[in-house]
Amino acid sequence: MFASDSSPFPLVGLKPVSNTQNQWVALAFQPVTGAAPSALLSLLSDADAQVLASLDCIIPLTDPLQLELSHLDGLATGRIVLSIPAAACDDEAALKRCAALSDAGCRLLVEGEAGIHASRAGVRGLNVDCGAALPSALAMLTFPGPHLARNAAAAARVEECRKAGFTWFSGAPAEPSADEPGDDGTSRKRLLALLGLLARDADSRELEALLKQDPALSYHLLKLVNSAAFAPASPIHNFGQAINVLGRRQLQRWLQLLLYARREVDGPPNALLPLAALRAAQMEALSKLQGGDRDAQDMAFLVGVFSLLDVLLAMPMTEIVAALNLDLDVVRALVERAGPLGAMLRLVEQHEPDAGALSEVGIDNETYWRSLLQAYQWALQVSRNV
Numbered sequence: 001m002f003a004s005d006s007s008p009f010p011l012v013g014l015k016p017v018s019n020t021q022n023q024w025v026a027l028a029f030q031p032v033t034g035a036a037p038s039a040l041l042s043l044l045s046d047a048d049a050q051v052l053a054s055l056d057c058i059i060p061l062t063d064p065l066q067l068e069l070s071h072l073d074g075l076a077t078g079r080i081v082l083s084i085p086a087a088a089c090d091d092e093a094a095l096k097r098c099a100a101l102s103d104a105g106c107r108l109l110v111e112g113e114a115g116i117h118a119s120r121a122g123v124r125g126l127n128v129d130c131g132a133a134l135p136s137a138l139a140m141l142t143f144p145g146p147h148l149a150r151n152a153a154a155a156a157r158v159e160e161c162r163k164a165g166f167t168w169f170s171g172a173p174a175e176p177s178a179d180e181p182g183d184d185g186t187s188r189k190r191l192l193a194l195l196g197l198l199a200r201d202a203d204s205r206e207l208e209a210l211l212k213q214d215p216a217l218s219y220h221l222l223k224l225v226n227s228a229a230f231a232p233a234s235p236i237h238n239f240g241q242a243i244n245v246l247g248r249r250q251l252q253r254w255l256q257l258l259l260y261a262r263r264e265v266d267g268p269p270n271a272l273l274p275l276a277a278l279r280a281a282q283m284e285a286l287s288k289l290q291g292g293d294r295d296a297q298d299m300a301f302l303v304g305v306f307s308l309l310d311v312l313l314a315m316p317m318t319e320i321v322a323a324l325n326l327d328l329d330v331v332r333a334l335v336e337r338a339g340p341l342g343a344m345l346r347l348v349e350q351h352e353p354d355a356g357a358l359s360e361v362g363i364d365n366e367t368y369w370r371s372l373l374q375a376y377q378w379a380l381q382v383s384r385n386v
Contacts, residue, residue: 008363009366010039011035012031012040015030016275016278018170018271022270022271025056026081029057037066037071041075045075056078056080056317057081058148060083064088069101070258072104077104083110084123085111086111088110099120099121107124109123112135113136125147126140128147130150130152130161130166145165149166149168150170196324211239221254259309260272266361274380274383277383279345281377281378282375283341283348287344293328300325317335320334343360347361
């Protein structure tokens, strides 16, 4: 299947929205081809989209008059958040339509600052690009929230937004601090060592010996195998059993993701974890859709999950891959975004994919959407179990 500009299926990306605890609470729809709001809402009625049922869906609504109440029929309106431009609040007809949509159960955000009259339309919060400036305190207090801050990239900027009253955040996660308390880097070094042992098919006793050296890693692994995802008949307390329950292939994948796990047992989850899981799962799904065998799918998964290691470890990717025994195609994808795996990685890194990127990978708009849903389903499961 190949991407086509004439495809009636809207080309839509999804951007995760997190709360102050780095947990995903919503998804912002990113239409690429100017799809009508009704077309975006129709995606939510798809049975496959039920995997997103635990998250709110933020739909851009440039012109409120484009959306009829009938477009909401059969949808869970309590999950729908409509984002309107501030200029729409200056039009009386648009305000009335917004009020009707609010009465139907939808929540509304306004992009930028709007006057008190916007509250008559049911607007509950602000949707602001905080990369340049923050809104006034009066604007924040006018609406009950939640307020969404976009593009607050630096950790200091995120903190400013939190103090200003923002509780939702969208954009690239702030880079972790290397000197954060409780992290001396040894856990991740052991994880990389474990991955090296798995790559050379080392004996289980070697794996157990290394696992026993790291209490935090031990905790995460035993928590995983005793979770509802595996539902063991009786609690698992030793690493030999854990390895047998998971199997080496699954153990390798979870160790890759544990690189991104929270640094402290009771600390907030790492914002990079669900994003790495998302990329890995979508890479695997795309490889499978292209007819890739199990080894090809594993390689695609590895590229996706390792694609954020340079951010996580604050190291050049060249140094990271030099320490691992990786296939040349994986190295080229991670370092240069080159080759078929590199093209696939460039696609999954985009929250607003373009038709050219889809064509290069060899899929159409609908296939991209299906792979995205599969990826979010797995990423949500991972973020709750790791």
